[in-house]
Amino acid sequence: MIFVILHLAMSEKLNNPSCATCGARQKSVFCSLNSDQLVQMDEHKGCDFYKKGETIFKEGAIARGLFCVNKGKIKLSRMGPSGKEQIVRFAKGGDIIGYNSMLSRRPLSATASCLEDSAVCFIPSQQFFALIKKDPNFSLKILELTAKNWDDASRLITDMAQKTTKQRLAEMLLWLKETFGLDEDNCIDVKLSREEIANMVGTATEAVIRLLADLKKENLIALEGKKIKMLDIHGLVMLADLID
Template sequence: MMKECNNLCDVKSCFLCSRVIADWLPAVAQKKRNFQLKKGDQLFMETETVSGIFFVFSGTIKVHKKWDNEKELIIRFAKPGDVIGHLGLGKNPTYPVSATALEQANVCFIDLEFFRSSLTVNPGLTYQMMDFFASELQESHERMRNLAHMPVKARIATALLSLRSQFGTDASGAIDLDISRQDIASYSGTTYETLFKVFTEFTKAGKLSANGKRINVLDTSFLQLVVTDDNRKT
């Protein structure tokens, strides 16, 4: 269970603080609430009433949604500086997704009333939010198209390339994120069993290697070819 903590946020690096005018920062410091999450803690659940917006200060949080008889589809991964919970700003005051910590994480919470005031006072923030919404909508449309039309091997290859692009690599060359096979399957829009078969095939062919929850892409060109070839077939 997440716990409230004081002074975890530096009031300058999150999505909100980095985009408001300097005179507004004291108000943010007064209104914000900080929470610390352990791995597996939920920030909020799908269908829960929206209370405010969260900004990630440290750690990684997966944003996910129920899909096909209680299966899970991971929509995206939120990293330091990202905003979560904005999808609850629409007419329906409930979160359409859930958010769960993949590792220890610290977040900053702003209630809806103060966030709306921040948008009114800070036109730069409002513009950046519009740009953020537009970009996320484009990415969402692309992901839905991929899930509907892209073969499973291509979806898995796309997911691995996306994870490496988002998180970079560690000293060993592995994707710099401890992520379970189930979460990779959920991000690829497939089952654990199917992911296991494809991983085994790619590993035996020398295209991937794994050490615990760290995945090393050994042949980037191969994964890119899987994506482009399967796209041509659809």
């Protein structure tokens, strides 16, 4: 009996870690909520676990709330006209996803799927809008976040439109480095297939394979399976931006 109670208690703890003690929250838009607001959040939120490859939400669905990543790595992608996946963004601990659809009053514009096992909290729409309406600081934070996202996106449009495939690949490697950082070996700290990289760059898988080999020949990166080691970041920046 005691075991059962303990088990339930642990299970509850795991499924609903407290926002007050959540490390990911410190890095998120929820970082400056007061304790009242946190209690409210805790009461209404739920935390779910997803295995690598699982889908959190799908493009086209109506958003009922937003998701706050507690742990893990997530890719956001949309389907192109010919059925080809286009990766438009990544999320990691502390990032929120799925909120834009509520703000724009449009269906979800991307599919979120896990690049590794992840823990993701769900915060219902009402809670989100309550915060926006009652807390101007939170509202400004969301505005800043959305504004930055838009700014980044319009930068990406220019790049996609004007740069060669090789430059775009170099740029994506740098973007991945910024997003996920480097491990102790100077390798980008996320594992993506060549196909997934192609779906970021917007090219064919074969092209990515060839161009990665080129970058290796030019001593800008080293390759070891899926691991990509950054050898010459400055060189990649020059290549990507044509500053030469």
